[in-house]
Amino acid sequence: MAEEKMEAVPVIITGPDGQEREYVEEKVIPFAGEKFAVLVALPDYADQVEDGLDIILTKMVTNENGEVEYIPPTDKEFEAVAEIYEKM
Incomplete structure (x- = not known):
């Protein structure tokens, strides 16, 4: 049986400038009982970034819905998860 390939679902993130940008999950990293996502900008936005790649690290939480x-x-979570990601 062939392995099914899941299509990446865009994640909309509103930046500090109020602009919405589309990202996709590159990797989900478990840490301290929580999940963290490495999000990579979709090409339309990444083309506008100076180095050509926009990556952010977020914490994933499930809301009441x-x-x-x-x-x-948090700063501590960011540092720990970034270190894990760099070693991958």
Whole structure:
């Protein structure tokens, strides 16, 4: 049986400038009982970034409606998860 390939679902993130950008999950990293997502900008936006690639690290939480929300991690969480990601 062939392995099914899942299509990446865009994640809309509103930046500090109020602009919405589309990202996709590159990797989900478990840490300290929580899940963190490495999000990569879709090509339309990435083309506008100076180095050509826009990557952010978010914490994944489930809201009261059962939907996943992406929120900023704490500084300690960011440092620990970034270190894990760099070693992958």
